[in-house]
Amino acid sequence: MRCAGIDIGSRSIELVVVEAGRVLEKRQADSGFDPMAQARDLLDGLPYDRILATGYGRHLFELALEAPTVTEIKAYAVGAGLLFPKVRTLLDIGGQDSKAIALREDGRVKKFEMNDRCAAGTGKFLEIMAHSLGYALEAFGPAALQAEKEIQVSSMCTVFAESEVTSLLARGEDRKAIASGLHRSVVRRASGMLKRIEATDPILFAGGVALNPCMVRYLAEATGKEIVVPEQPQMTGALGAAIMAEEMHSKR
């Protein structure tokens, strides 16, 4: 029985196929403007018996392929449980959402916090800020880590932060220092959510933003806790969905 999990996020789509708990295949694509078409491309030529969808686009997928769905909150919890069974606190920062999730001893979701409707504190915020400062997204975190001084960026709102960046640049500030301040601002928001769910040590950091080394370092500083990042943090949800597809099968 090959079970697939597909995580249709706002920025990217991840697909994981498992068989008897072993990962057979991992794929990723941009969500683009037609996520269903991208999802179909990703599935093309891939044999699987069952599929479970998660992520922002899960209901689109549910309608198109009559697949069952699960929220990314649960999928990340299950994926995290498989990768790091002892971790009880999870932070997932994706393209348009950020979530802090507390897990019970048995791995089920105990409580979660999620960002409000705007892009503040999400991957989208970092992406837009990287662009304003002329960095490729991958280079943004490493550049921020090279900052020689720190500039406080107070706006959490993407729109206001962008104009704040513009005025900082006009003042002649170093863009690395601004980058560092922007990372701190996203971390402040994340650590606020982690406080509300009473985060334990260590914290599993997943979602695409966990690939950013500056975010990992600053999060450790802000929380005083060990930050664990899976090898491919953006795959955590798809992995969780695949595992759940398998569990749903075995329950029948």
Next chain:
Amino acid sequence: MSESYRSMWESLGLDLAAHDALLEVLGKAYQDIYMAQEQRPEGMGYFDFVMSEVHGLRIKELLDEKAAGKKVVGSFCVFVPEEIVRAVDATLVGLCTGADFAVEEVEKLLPRNTCALIKSAFGFKAGKVCPYIESADMIVGENTCDGKKKSYEILDDLVPNLYVMDLPQTKSPEGRRLLAAEVDRFKTAMEDLSGVALDVERLKKGIEIVNNKRKAMHRLYDLRKHDPAPISGLDALLANQVFFYDDPLRFTESVHKICDELERRIEQGQGVFPKGAPRVLLSGCPMAVPNWKLPWIIESSGAVIVGEESCVGERGTRNLTGDSGDSVKGLMEAIVDRYVQIDCAIFTPNPERLDHVQEMARAYKADGVIHYGLQFCQPYITESMPVEKALEDADIPTLRIETDYSMEDVGQLKTRVEAFVEQLR
């Protein structure tokens, strides 16, 4: 809606084109949200009819009553004592506050970060689409939150007949005295408006009518304690909403009829959701027609709403008014005793509400509580923190939602609510 209503709406000064647009949106929302439900009790047909005629037949009835010399009083709050309104043979109706309308006009009058409920009241007035506010002989405002009391100062310029009732902020003896004085002032205002002098018999009659309406709701609430739930939360919310509009005697009778049907359903083990479906208690701000967004999201995520800790729900209907007094003074005291118990978040402190939320969660066997705070509603959003803490200390999972009437956050709300429902399973 038939042509004959058009002249009625026109005579009320409604903007017919805007009103048509409103009715179309309302009708569509009702179809998508209400008529799409499965296994609805047959008795809900009555409420479907009421909703389809909410700006039609009901308004005609009110205008007929007016023609016969009776008065119509509009209100925005459960603190306005309906017993007294009924006692002078007048009709109390809730005014429209459940949808965004004429937002640009409203934002000329009110700050943008005013809650959606207040903005909506202004939108319906400014957009000339609420036949209730246009039919009312008196509009009663009340000094609850800062948003409302300051906005009434502005509303006063828009309507010719605003009456503002002051309310205490604490449940101290001084607070109660203030409420008693205001209820008394309201009694005089109702007597002046109607030309009817209140006596024991009239007051008793008013109390009886309103108590009976509340008792019918209590019976409905009680039936929702069963698993499987015999009625959806959306339908029960609709009954709570129509409570504010409909003729009280007809309403009472119709709710009892639904209850009879629900009792048969319970006997047969029949429900609107499968037995064991996650049960959710809604707590927080009031939801006026057609604010069905969050309940719809919750129930389309597989959970059933089993109770409303809300003004449009048990906060508004929980307490009955004592009817044993044999003097006007005694009955007026009983009315004050009843209204002073309302556990609105404008009171400080407000520990009764924390107790009530927990009691309700237990009584309705709720698996979790969703706290609904209207964006910019300071009293309820601030209180959502201690509510969440009290519930979680009692091991009741809680989700705090802050939203407004717009649809832009539906995707994110759905993710949150679905994840919460997964958590309860």
